Amino acid sequence: MKTNVLIIGSGGREHALAWKLAQSPRIGKLYVAPGNGGTRQVAENIPIEATDIDGLVKFAEKNEIGLTVVGPDDPLALGVVDTFRLRGLRIFGPTRTAAEIESSKAFAKNLMSEANIPTATFKIFSEYNKALSYVRERGAPIVVKASGLALGKGVYVCKTLAEAEGALAEIMVDYAHKEAGNEVVVEEFLDGQEISIHVFCDGKTFVLLPPAQDHKPIHDNDEGKNTGGMGTIAPVSWVSADTLKIVGEQVVRPTIEALTKCGRPFSGLLYPGLKMTSTGLKVLEFNARFGDPETQSYMRLLKTDLLDILEACVDGTLAELAIEWNSGFAVCVVIASGGYPDEYKKGVPLRGVAEAERVSNVVMFHAGTIFENELKTSGGRVLGVSATGNTLRDALNSAYEAARLIQFEGMQYRSDIGAKALSTT
Ligand SMILES: Nc1ncnc2c1ncn2[C@@H]1O[C@H](COP(=O)(O)OP(=O)(O)O)[C@@H](O)[C@H]1O
Ligand SMILES: [Mg+2]
Secondary structure, eight states, X not given: OOEEEEEEEOSHHHHHHHHHHTTOTTEEEEEEEEOOTTGGGTSEEOOOOTTOHHHHHHHHHHTTOSEEEEOXXXXXXXXXXXXXXHTTOOEESOOTXXXXXXXXXHHHHHHHHHTTOOBOOEEEESOHHHXXXXXXXXXXXXXXEESSOOTTOOEXXXXXXXXXXXHXXXXXXXXTTGGGGSSEEEEEOOOSEEEEOOEEEESSOEEEOOOBEEOOEEEGGGXXXXXXXXXXXXXXXXXXXXXXXHHIIIIIHHHHHHHHHTTOOOXXXXXXXXXXXXXXXXXXEEESSOOTTHHHHHHHHBOSOHHHHHHHHHHTOGGGOOOOBOSSEEEEEEEEOXXXXXXXXOOOBOBSHHHHHTSTTEEEEESSEEEESEEEEXXXXXXXXXEEESSHHHHHHHHXXXXXXXXXXXXXXXXXXXXXXXXHO
């Protein structure tokens, strides 16, 4: 029996998921809502926004969707999983209350401190004056975070006290992130390398994916503003099997148990962001969905049928499934619009994409693209050039060879994706 699948979202992550699901021998019709200029090559794009829960439910019922996969965080926070389940529709992702592990940093921090999960020391505030005195008492460096979902722009890593005061004013006085800033987490600055851990969960069993590393700041050497993510590598060689075991036992297991205990069992994908500090690993935050652009690397390495895995997570049968990965490395280099992460132009024609796709071991995952007679930009992060290789260096060489063939006005990408990992080993 074939299964019709609906993927919710429009980024590179969703293109990578669609690319992989399209290869399943059991896939029926594959839809992406709303999708992008790349997803239309492997699936049918449906003009329904990711946050239009009613529209998505109606579409799933009418088109006999056997599995819906949620890409981004906002539909999860709106309760898309709860709504689908109430209607008897199968959907991959956590319920609204379980997804609060991502959508409320205050909730996540409290849960971590109750469950003894290693994380930066913190305090939570809803009053500006109290937050201000705490920041002044602690001094810089210090990190100020809007608790709610803020499009990846709610975290301020402050090197000086003046920056921290500015951050508090922006969030709590100017209301820059709206209700997402009703609560503010002020926490200790953590030094060290950052890694992304992804975990498939079915509510009881959990399975770790290989470790990945994202590159958040816009410029080389981690300079400039934070972005949604400018490139990934997987696996990260210096993260040992022992370290992964520690992550499983000291972070993932207690988190899943604590969520179950407070009546919010988690199924779907749990993605803790970690810092490897000199005093051990610490959790920066949790996400309740696949990372973007981590997914663009993971889908290139995954051997097992993704449909089998997602269904096992939904059905609670993950313990029965062996998940296999290809050997070697996968990388993704993100090509962004000029000006991103601030203002940027849209509708810029793209050149060289077909040529770049012909580079061996390269698959192009689209993010902010739209096809209107020709391929044009429609977002900040435009393309994810993914490549595989026997070594990390091989994979990076292929990705950059392809990236150099792409041309559009203002385009920018980091030239040092994976460089830190190459020099750490
Ligand atoms: N305590 C911290 N110390 C140092 N850097 C941090 C800290 N918390 C967050 N960061 C940096 O800020 C980025 C964004 O923070 P995060 O908590 O992951 O929020 P979000 O992804 O929701 O914007 C992280 O990827 C990390 O680079
Ligand atoms: Mg993050």
